[in-house]
Amino acid sequence: MRQILTPSGGLVGEAPVDIEMTVRLYRAMVFARAYDRKSMSLQRQGRLATYAPFEGQEAAQVGAAAALEPDDWLVATYRDAAAMWMQGYPLELLFAGRTGHEAGGRPPDHVNVMPPSITVGGHMLHAVGLSWAEKLRGSSRIAMTMFGDGATSEGDFHEAMNFAGVFGVGVVFVCQNNGWAISLPRSQQTASETIAEKAIAYGMPGVQVDGNDVFAVHEAATEAADRARSGGGPTLIEAVTYRMGPHTTADDPGRYRDPEDAEDWERRDPLERVRVYLSERDRWSAEWQAEVESRTFDEVERAITLAESLYDPDPSHIFGAVFESSTPTLDAQRRELESLLEDDD
Amino acid sequence: MRQILTPSGGLVGEAPVDIEMTVRLYRAMVFARAYDRKSMSLQRQGRLATYAPFEGQEAAQVGAAAALEPDDWLVATYRDAAAMWMQGYPLELLFAGRTGHEAGGRPPDHVNVMPPSITVGGHMLHAVGLSWAEKLRGSSRIAMTMFGDGATSEGDFHEAMNFAGVFGVGVVFVCQNNGWAISLPRSQQTASETIAEKAIAYGMPGVQVDGNDVFAVHEAATEAADRARSGGGPTLIEAVTYRMGPHTTADDPGRYRDPEDAEDWERRDPLERVRVYLSERDRWSAEWQAEVESRTFDEVERAITLAESLYDPDPSHIFGAVFESSTPTLDAQRRELESLLEDDD
Amino acid sequence: MAELTIAQALNAGLALALEEWDEALVMGEDVGRTGGVFRITDGLQDRFGADRVIDTPVAESGIVGVGFGMAVVGMRPILEMQFMGFSYPAFDQVVNHVARIRHRSRHRFTAPLVIRIPYGGGIGAAEHHSESAEAIYAHTPGVKVVVPSRPHDAKGLLLAAVEDPDPVIFLEPIRLYRSVKEDVGEGPVRVAIGSAAVEQQGSDVTLISYGAMMRECREAASAMTAEGVSVELVDLRSLVPLDVETIVRSVEKTGRAVVVTESPRTGGFASEIVTVIQEQALYSLQAPIRRVTGWDTVFPLKRGESLYLPSTERVLRALRATLED
Amino acid sequence: MAELTIAQALNAGLALALEEWDEALVMGEDVGRTGGVFRITDGLQDRFGADRVIDTPVAESGIVGVGFGMAVVGMRPILEMQFMGFSYPAFDQVVNHVARIRHRSRHRFTAPLVIRIPYGGGIGAAEHHSESAEAIYAHTPGVKVVVPSRPHDAKGLLLAAVEDPDPVIFLEPIRLYRSVKEDVGEGPVRVAIGSAAVEQQGSDVTLISYGAMMRECREAASAMTAEGVSVELVDLRSLVPLDVETIVRSVEKTGRAVVVTESPRTGGFASEIVTVIQEQALYSLQAPIRRVTGWDTVFPLKRGESLYLPSTERVLRALRATLED
Ligand SMILES: Cc1ncc(C[n+]2csc(CCOP(=O)(O)OP(=O)(O)O)c2C)c(N)n1
């Protein structure tokens, strides 16, 4: 398992990025954690529908997404808000989805990030098609897809990996192995020793990294992205990490896992080691961090307010998005709904 | 790639079976080839619907099936008639299916062989369930499933292998890599070097053998069956072989492959090497072989005649097999059909 | 007398099934350790062990395909799909194998399994969590399709489904899981698969539905009754086999009918019900049969949900319009 | 004037599509080297290269899921499922992604792809090779479903489907692939998706079908005409969007209708057509609308096929019975 920055903040080998970039990565992780915690409390206040927290996985998401060019494709899941935000998905849209509004599914035109995948497994195939098509059209864009340890059990994972291998498609497969698929531990998800070694079955390189080490994740992701962009084909990265919180706000981990595990993983916190690393180099201060956090909270407050202020959907909202242009049957159904609503007021 | 009997009939290492067993295996292969060739001609005469020939794959099917106990489960495909026959599936039923009669799908009660799978991939999961359930019920029966190189690309292959690995189910996965999936060569089916190495992704042993070497196939299959029966879990066997004929009688290999390949593979014929091995040990004669072949032709003639003499289906045949007991809707539809037929005569 | 919710009745029914049949087992994602995302299998693994209440990898086709093999050997697998929107990866196994093995093997091999599928909207869930695709299963020869709307039937149909020699798609109305309690009867009671329930006798109009929409239909029926209109309320309970006789007899009596489902309209099961009525009771019809259904659109997220799901008000309007025709 | 079979018309249409749109590509199992199991893509790889006519591994979900991603970037993938019975592994990708991305992303991302699916029985094939499951696709909001019954429409609908900004399920009637030839017109003609064809005007009864069953319907219509009965013959050509207006106008005129499909009856698309008619033309109906369909059984193998598939004789009986009612 590749590791560059130890939990205590020491270097094994060489830092893959300079100090400025390290600060940027750290700031992103601080932002991510603050966003995640704020979201949890917003959910408790009933301002968000169920929320899937990613605390503990900040390094995996930030380190991987930071390896992408601004216009590369990211195809990720319900738990990957940090990565999606890194790639340009606006906070207010992430929240819009979480408040139950489809507007959250439409990123700005220059942002090549797919709406978060709610089904497990299917979206990896989309990344293969996206990257392949970009190549066919002569663009140098690549696609990165993120998924969990549980997703590797779906047939679509297999078909996506196999297509990518056969056609040499430039896709970066990032598995955040956070130890659990809801209540199923990684050990019972698959009998392979690592998830990284599954790459062998598809003739592609696979690498397992300490997913809580932003240096290791970022280095592996950068290598994979370069390989993809230069026609070297796909790569599977297994980022070994841990989901510190529940699967979602509807889940109670107490039913299936030992609280001690979490304590264990707290000692391997992805942020703390970078904080130590930076402060040893006089690039960290409590004030600065508090500053970043409070700015995050303001950001989040602004974003959630914006999301909540979106107009609730009207008939055109649901009937207008089935096809580019409506059909007689849809028009008739829409009139039926509209007449119902009119009579209501 | 494991090989014990070279194409020229020489031994590398030790024969896994004694001479008597070798004679039995050879006789089965002679039978299989004669059956296969006769079936091709029957199809040309219009007495069978499309037929999927397996010439060239006799050693893979015979060697693997011979490793099973009489009551073990076999879950195979449209191309595995030889293996199914080895495990007790009556010839006349194999033919019944080929003449387009469902009777072909019902083996005798003591024969634990599923009807041949027409869909590619889905049946491997069934083998996992069969073997698992036998274990849950305290029986020592195991299941062997056969499939092709193309089938390994289906999501169900992945899910079957993964379930077997996770639950340690005693299944013998036998992939007959015959080089082609209709018109797609193995090299474009997957980017992995071998199919055997896909086993790593599921934490199970995988072995690649010369699929035209009945000794190598039989030895590997026996090891795998013993492992499965003794609670050692699943094994993936890749039998490297070649489909000498067309995909089916509806296919024209001339459209996609070089005839020279076949000539090449003729030199690695699975029967010839055993013939040499036996004759060097004075256990083979042309008369004896001719005898086996002509008995096979009689067998086949008897079987096809039996299959053809089956009554054609009547309404009860299709309405009676939807559920154990009929429903008012099915009864009404059946009466509708019966009245149509009555008025016809 | 045990007063239980649908969720509790299902849990009790599963426990009874595991007691009654050694061959019965429960298999699915998160059904063991955590008792399923809806807690329907709560406590069963502790009680019956990990060999009979099995947590699987995240692979729906695998769950159904492996369960199929188990059923062929004589087990009675009770399989859980976490939500209907996640049952599609297993669709091939259901259509091509589960539904056909009896026909394919001329009764030698059968698949007496149950696939439990929570379905329907109304809980403000994320995408794929509000599906109502019962029509695609009902259109698959070889599987039965049942859908309870109340605790008693939930338990009785579940036990009948496990006992059934053929595969049963068992649909569970998510938004009714914990809505009402009722006496579910002692022990392993059964509700016959294929029999509809006439919940309320009436003479003016027949109101037909099943599953989650029964709540709105009950509200509408009592509102109409209060207005002096006599509504006959039919809960199909079983889509395959369909209790055509009960449906037709009712419409022959009332001459009018409204059919309510929450699935998209085109090709929904409401169309089958309407068709059966017009085939067998056309001359009794005094007005066109009305469908109250979801729309031919994607099911909206929380904030648009109320635009999609048929409301009691919509059912009432349809009833009134039908009576005025 | 080119007289082509449906198979030839499809091949010509695909070639035109690949010429007309740089974004168009063909992808599927055996579509390249060998031109597909039905030779519909014959010669296209030689002509347009392996980058645009792509042989894939044996993985239907992969074909549709990868094609989906390509379409999102602006390609126009024309995907082939080898037989309808092998399209089910891709059902999840169709329902959960292809059909929904426009809604999910509020038009930012779309999937303008075509999924070609040979369907239907009558060729004495092995199991899974005779499916007619159009109803499950027609019940999926977000995809269009078209099904030509003649060479001209095969070419025109295919080009319209490739050009369509939304995903189209393109059903191909296997047993008509090589049955008849007709002039398919020069160049990239289009047949509008959503428009039915009234093949024969009539006043006594409306006969409605689509795809492969049109052959039996045409035979029945001419037989009745010979007997002096005036049959209006409607070929729907498109199930979604459905040309309700043409259907209703016809039945309002004739007062009688027979709907013919080869799929299982319960939940088949015939039920939707019957329902639409009874909703909008009940008072014009002089007799119950009859369905002539396959049965609610598994599709039998060769030797039982004739028991299952609706024959011209069955269509004739239904027409006569309807006229006698
Ligand atoms: C096809 C499908 N099956 C089941 C589910 C229900 N489900 C949601 S998340 C999840 C577990 C996924 O685990 P993993 O892939 O490890 O991702 P994580 O939640 O740990 O980030 C499951 C089973 C789903 N969303 N989609």
Ligand SMILES: Cc1ncc(C[n+]2csc(CCOP(=O)(O)OP(=O)(O)O)c2C)c(N)n1
């Ligand atoms: C799910 C599915 N997809 C496609 C097909 C059509 N088909 C029949 S055989 C075949 C190729 C299978 O190749 P392989 O697994 O190597 O077996 P072989 O025919 O070489 O023995 C295909 C694509 C099918 N039967 N089932």
Ligand SMILES: [Mg+2]
């Ligand atoms: Mg996980």
Ligand SMILES: [Mg+2]
């Ligand atoms: Mg092969």
